[in-house]
Amino acid sequence: MDRKQLQRLSEAETAQMTAAYQDGKSVYELAPMFGIHRTTVGIILRRHGVTTGKQGIPKNQWADAVRLRLDEGWTYQAIADHYGVS
Numbered sequence: 001m002d003r004k005q006l007q008r009l010s011e012a013e014t015a016q017m018t019a020a021y022q023d024g025k026s027v028y029e030l031a032p033m034f035g036i037h038r039t040t041v042g043i044i045l046r047r048h049g050v051t052t053g054k055q056g057i058p059k060n061q062w063a064d065a066v067r068l069r070l071d072e073g074w075t076y077q078a079i080a081d082h083y084g085v086s
Contacts, residue, residue: 009034009044017041018048024058057083 009017017030027045031038042052057065061083068074068082 009036014044014048018045018050021045021050021052022058023060027052056085 013034017034020030020033021027021041025033027038027041030041034041036044045052057079065079065083068079069076074082
């Protein structure tokens with residue numbers, strides 16, 4: 001039985017993965033992008049100081065969420081539903 005060749009990600013790939021996760025990509029989305037298992041994605045992220053688990057609104061969408069709350073009067077629950085977070 002042949003074992004699958006282990007693949008090491010470069011520092012650039014790890015940085016790309018970290019940035020993508022922090023921008024809202026899930027470990028399920030990242031795994032096939034980098035050709036690794038989702039649990040390996042989590043291990044790599046945690047090894048690089050990233051807190052994993054349920055994510056809130058991605059940082060690049062905070063300004064829009066604040067606008068919805070302040071300018072349009074949306075409730076926090078409506079904003080969470082809009083972004084698919086809890």
